[in-house]
Amino acid sequence: MSVVSLEPSAALSISAVEQETGLSKDVLRVWERRYGFPCPQRNTYGERVYPDEQVLKLRLVRRLLDRGLRPGRLLPMSTEELGVLMDQSIGEATPLPVEHDLAMYLVKTHQTSELRRELSQAVVRDGLYRFVTQTCGPLLQLVGEAWMRGEIRVFEEHLFTEQVQAVLRGAIAQISGPAGTPRVLLSTLPGEQHGLGLLMAEAVFSLEGAECVSLGLQTPIGDLAAAALAKQADLLALSFSGNFPANQMLESLSLLRAALPPQIGLWCGGMGPERARRLPRGVFCLSGLQGIGPALEEWRDARSRATLTP
Amino acid sequence: MSVVSLEPSAALSISAVEQETGLSKDVLRVWERRYGFPCPQRNTYGERVYPDEQVLKLRLVRRLLDRGLRPGRLLPMSTEELGVLMDQSIGEATPLPVEHDLAMYLVKTHQTSELRRELSQAVVRDGLYRFVTQTCGPLLQLVGEAWMRGEIRVFEEHLFTEQVQAVLRGAIAQISGPAGTPRVLLSTLPGEQHGLGLLMAEAVFSLEGAECVSLGLQTPIGDLAAAALAKQADLLALSFSGNFPANQMLESLSLLRAALPPQIGLWCGGMGPERARRLPRGVFCLSGLQGIGPALEEWRDARSRATLTP
DNA sequence: GACGCTCATTTGTCCAGGACAAAACGTTGA
DNA sequence: TCAACGTTTTGTCCTGGACAAATGAGCGTC
Numbered sequence: 167m168s169v170v171s172l173e174p175s176a177a178l179s180i181s182a183v184e185q186e187t188g189l190s191k192d193v194l195r196v197w198e199r200r201y202g203f204p205c206p207q208r209n210t211y212g213e214r215v216y217p218d219e220q221v222l223k224l225r226l227v228r229r230l231l232d233r234g235l236r237p238g239r240l241l242p243m244s245t246e247e248l249g250v251l252m253d254q255s256i257g258e259a260t261p262l263p264v265e266h267d268l269a270m271y272l273v274k275t276h277q278t279s280e281l282r283r284e285l286s287q288a289v290v291r292d293g294l295y296r297f298v299t300q301t302c303g304p305l306l307q308l309v310g311e312a313w314m315r316g317e318i319r320v321f322e323e324h325l326f327t328e329q330v331q332a333v334l335r336g337a338i339a340q341i342s343g344p345a346g347t348p349r350v351l352l353s354t355l356p357g358e359q360h361g362l363g364l365l366m367a368e369a370v371f372s373l374e375g376a377e378c379v380s381l382g383l384q385t386p387i388g389d390l391a392a393a394a395l396a397k398q399a400d401l402l403a404l405s406f407s408g409n410f411p412a413n414q415m416l417e418s419l420s421l422l423r424a425a426l427p428p429q430i431g432l433w434c435g436g437m438g439p440e441r442a443r444r445l446p447r448g449v450f451c452l453s454g455l456q457g458i459g460p461a462l463e464e465w466r467d468a469r470s471r472a473t474l475t476p
Numbered sequence: 477m478s479v480v481s482l483e484p485s486a487a488l489s490i491s492a493v494e495q496e497t498g499l500s501k502d503v504l505r506v507w508e509r510r511y512g513f514p515c516p517q518r519n520t521y522g523e524r525v526y527p528d529e530q531v532l533k534l535r536l537v538r539r540l541l542d543r544g545l546r547p548g549r550l551l552p553m554s555t556e557e558l559g560v561l562m563d564q565s566i567g568e569a570t571p572l573p574v575e576h577d578l579a580m581y582l583v584k585t586h587q588t589s590e591l592r593r594e595l596s597q598a599v600v601r602d603g604l605y606r607f608v609t610q611t612c613g614p615l616l617q618l619v620g621e622a623w624m625r626g627e628i629r630v631f632e633e634h635l636f637t638e639q640v641q642a643v644l645r646g647a648i649a650q651i652s653g654p655a656g657t658p659r660v661l662l663s664t665l666p667g668e669q670h671g672l673g674l675l676m677a678e679a680v681f682s683l684e685g686a687e688c689v690s691l692g693l694q695t696p697i698g699d700l701a702a703a704a705l706a707k708q709a710d711l712l713a714l715s716f717s718g719n720f721p722a723n724q725m726l727e728s729l730s731l732l733r734a735a736l737p738p739q740i741g742l743w744c745g746g747m748g749p750e751r752a753r754r755l756p757r758g759v760f761c762l763s764g765l766q767g768i769g770p771a772l773e774e775w776r777d778a779r780s781r782a783t784l785t786p
Numbered sequence: 787g788a789c790g791c792t793c794a795t796t797t798g799t800c801c802a803g804g805a806c807a808a809a810a811c812g813t814t815g816a
Numbered sequence: 817t818c819a820a821c822g823t824t825t826t827g828t829c830c831t832g833g834a835c836a837a838a839t840g841a842g843c844g845t846c
Contacts, residue, residue, distance in 0.1 A: 389631035500798080
């Protein structure tokens with residue numbers, strides 16, 4: 167009945183592995199039956215006990231699954247082969263501008279206040295738009311990749327996130343005016359843990375003259391539709407990180423499109439939708455933060471045309 | 477294979493109920509076997525389909541479980557009887573100051589910018605300390621209770637949370653100095669979704685002259701220990717909402733206490749620990765936000781005594 | 787009355803292995 | 817390039833039995 171994982175190098179129960187890897191118990195068992203991996207030992211009571219290396223491999227598999235690879239192909243491979251695949255899909259480490267190098271250094275040495283100062287300076291120096299698109303976005307990606315390569319730990323990513331969030335929220339508070347068109351409702355779907363993408367989008371939307379109403383993270387679908395109506399939003403914008411399960415994203419977008427009145431636009435952005443082949447009808451995919459400006463322009467054009475020629 | 481919950485009044489699959497209620501599939505099935513509740517219908521494929529009312533009742537049961545009651549007693553009861561129990565454990569609805577009434581009205585009518593203005597004014601008028609302890613805290617509880625009674629919807633709570641968060645973060649940014657004693661690391665455990673408690677604590681800690689480093693929500697246990705060492709924290713402060721599973725809280729706190737060097741204090745606060753009978757040795761429970769000041773004072777006393785008489 | 791012990795009961799998790807829908811894939815034809 | 821269709825892969829759900837851990841009750845001791 168003990169559930170939680172404990173000592174550093176202890177072997178884990180099936181529940182603990184479920185938590186660690188995000189793979190359900192059913193999946194862990196059925197993989198073992200079908201592919202022969204994982205092949206946990208058993209304790210005295212016949213319960214599965216997963217050695218650390220297998221958990222590591224499972225985590226790798228999980229990441230590659232999220233990138234569209236399939237279990238039947240991945241599970242027979244060795245940990246090394248999986249590592250190679252992973253490197254390929256991450257791509258070459260891009261050469262860094264100096265300031266990004268500095269930021270990564272500050273993250274790795276936990277110099278949070280210095281990091282925040284650098285970021286704040288960058289906002290003032292470059293302006294919010296360039297800060298978001300050229301500093302924030304790339305940095306976020308760098309940190310994410312460094313985490314995947316195991317170069318930084320979770321808490322270091324958290325420290326980084328907090329600093330960026332503080333700077334961004336401060337900047338947004340300054341520029342957001344009371345009114346504007348269109349009125350944009352921002353949020354993420356349940357399960358999405360990452361909020362920086364949303365915050366960056368809010369910054370750019372505000373800069374482009376839209377009125378932003380953020381619901382924060384993880385709003386249930388029904389509530390998104392209800393909120394859009396209640397706040398009389400023109401657009402509903404959703405942010406997806408790269409880890410968000412692709413199936414769930416597509417399914418939820420379909421449901422949401424159906425639940426939403428047709429005149430309310432449904433836009434989405436982030437690593438999730440950019441990797442998707444095709445989105446449901448009536449769902450618009452923003453191509454990066456830079457795509458927000460042109461998209462808004464087009465929306466306003468269409469709107470004024472519709473108003474002028476009824 | 478379809479998983480996600482959908483239309484407003486649709487009945488839910490076992491996976492959806494697991495997500496909604498936090499009760500595992502195994503538990504849902506074994507309760508049905510043992511107590512005859514829940515008693516879901518079946519779809520064409522023989523899969524369980526849970527009507528809304530049963531999900532509602534399960535949610536109630538879940539809450540009461542977290543308060544120390546036991547399944548064998550709760551499950552045979554009717555929804556009404558459970559409601560009575562719930563009311564008892566919530567306590568009488570406290571009479572509201574007028575300003576809280578106004579805030580609740582603004583929440584229910586989705587007047588977000590008005591709400592934010594009111595909150596900002598309150599900060600300036602009453603000072604941050606009184607704002608946090610006398611406005612923010614009680615309001616948060618009111619909103620939570622209103623949600624439990626079904627008076628407000630999830631998205632309305634989200635809108636509220638965003639406004640409070642914005643105001644709090646703005647205020648914290650202004651007061652937080654670079655140094656101070658003790659150095660406090662703040663976060664929540666994985667699974668904790670609510671961040672306002674943490675933010676309020678950060679505000680009070682900062683006001684009391686401590687140096688705050690926030691890790692944001694949901695930091696894994698191992699990373700909390702690592703972060704405390706890396707940032708040379710004096711205290712690790714964790715926030716728990718009332719929904720957080722009591723068992724998990726106690727178990728995690730034990731683990732954490734063991735993983736942390738003894739000279740680093742482990743403090744916790746929020747609805748979770750306040751209801752707990754007894755916490756693990758070496759874990760200190762803050763009694764509300766007002767408890768932070770005295771606790772810090774005592775910590776500083778103990779510290780200076782230890783330094784003076786080595 | 788506080789504490790420690792044992793024993794019975796309650797409760798959550800785990801297991802096995804079968805079943806089946808939905809997603810992904812591959813092929814064909816327009 | 818796209819649509820339609822059969823095949824394979826894959827995740828989730830099912831049943832019902834087993835058992836350890838948590839809880840509570842009863843009892844004796846300090």
